[in-house]
Amino acid sequence: MSDTPPIPRIELAHTPTPILKLERLSARLGVELWVKRDDLTGLLESGNKVRKLEFLIGEALAQNADTLITCGTLQSNCCRTVAAVSARLGLRAVLALKGVKPAAYDGNLLLDRMLGAELHYCTDEEWAKIDDVLAALEARERSRGRRPYVIPESGATVVGALGYMACAREIFQQTKHGAPDFDTIVITAFSGGSQAGLLMGKQLTGLRAQIISVAVAWDADEVRRYVSGIMEQAARRYHLRVAPPADIPVLDGYQGAGRGRVGEDTLAVVTQLARTEGIVLDPVYTAKAFQGLVAELSRAPRQFGERVCFIHTGGIFSLFPFRAELSRLLDGESLVEWPHA
Ligand SMILES: Cc1ncc(COP(=O)(O)O)c(C=O)c1O
Known part of the structure; x- marks a missing residue:
């Protein structure tokens, strides 16, 4: 054994x-x-993201997390999957997205909004330091009494x-x-x-x-x-x-x-x-x-x-x-x- x-x-x-x-x-x-x-x-x-998230969110829940933070492009499949699974499980999703808010939502971004994720649009300069952005979001969530779990881009x-x-x-x-x-x-x-x-x-x-x-x-x-x-x-x-x-x-x-x-x-x-x-x-x-x-x-x-x-x-x-x-x-x-x- x-x-x-x-x-x-x-x-x-x-x-x-x-x-x-x-x-x-x-x-x-x-x-x-x-x-x-x-x-x-x-x-x-x-x-593929849902297979990855079986383990990532498994770990998040084992750590008692109530908020998932991740990042990606405006059309990120991973971000949208995190938004969908969060809505399904009653967790909060915070997404840092590379790009500017478009006039009309489309594709994955439209679904991110519908699924109730909180969105942060990142400039190119912010995206170049995306780990700092994620760390700042994590610190902000903790300061509000939440228990965040950070998933790097693509669940990688x-x-x-x-x-x-x-x-x-x-x-x-x-x-x-x-x-x-x-x-x-x-x-x-x-x-x-x-x-x-x-x-x-x-x-x-x-x-x-x-x-x-x-x-x-x-x-x-x-x-x-x-x-x-x-x-x-x-x-x-x-x-x-x-x-x-x-x-x-x-x-x-x-x-x-x-x-x-x-x-x-x-x-x-x-x-x-x-x-x-x-x-x-x-x-x-x-x-x-x-x-x-x-x-x-x-x-x-x-x-x-x-x-x-x-x-x-x-x-x-x-x-x-x-x-x-x-x-x-x-x-x-x-x-x-x-x-x-
Ligand atoms: C549809 C799709 N296929 C494949 C991949 C690649 O996954 P990986 O980062 O594990 O190589 C991604 C990830 O971004 C994806 O969204």
Whole structure:
């Protein structure tokens, strides 16, 4: 029997999420391509964040917190998920958002307001010192007699990564009950926290698939450093038998013009997948990663083996602020063929 205390966790996600084959795209690419629908984890379609928050809020509640403080862009999926879970659990949410208050709310920001979160808009100078802003908000809450818990951007901590460790266990169980034994699992990387969690789960369960991420904001080496650091922290903090692999596979070059900037080619990928398979990606994260994966598979269909599974990590609401660009695209040129396939 282990003498390590159990890791605090609350149940939030609707799991196991389904794994579906992309029939038409697989035929077109010449490789079996599947999707794990982590966009369906529930709690306002909160995708990967709700898995992370099972552990982050588990820890917050174990510390008796009554207020969650976090930060992100105006269209942050993580901030909106924190707002949704806070409303669900009767906690306060305080969000520090990068940017100015728009004339009309849209997408995730609209939901943040509806869900009753307190919003702080940060200038670029404030955002450059976001840790100080979060510390000031935390101190302010304490001075008012509240018990705050701070979640860094994207839930990017060793605690948040445990959510995808649990997801890898879930996939392992699904493969024991009829899901394919994938050669490769592909996930979007902002920080790489989700990839770190999957790698830990792989090492702990013996899941066979290699775990690849596609960097959509940071460059690949930065993601690799983050993933290694999280795995080392997890080994120390939770006494888990995990260690960063010598080679952490991260696909580079698909960041486009940076986070929040979305090219027409990426919006075309969102549209093509919607039309081919009835699945909608978000333009900022999953579409860039999926675009990268399709570009790679078009070049060399079997480079990741015969069965590849892309984890759809959610983010649907950030589609709507791109309504003008999408309208132009949809009413303009024909979108019959995949841009990269
Ligand atoms: C929809 C979506 N997918 C993937 C990610 C990337 O998560 P991570 O920071 O764990 O790499 C994010 C995080 O911001 C996200 O919002």
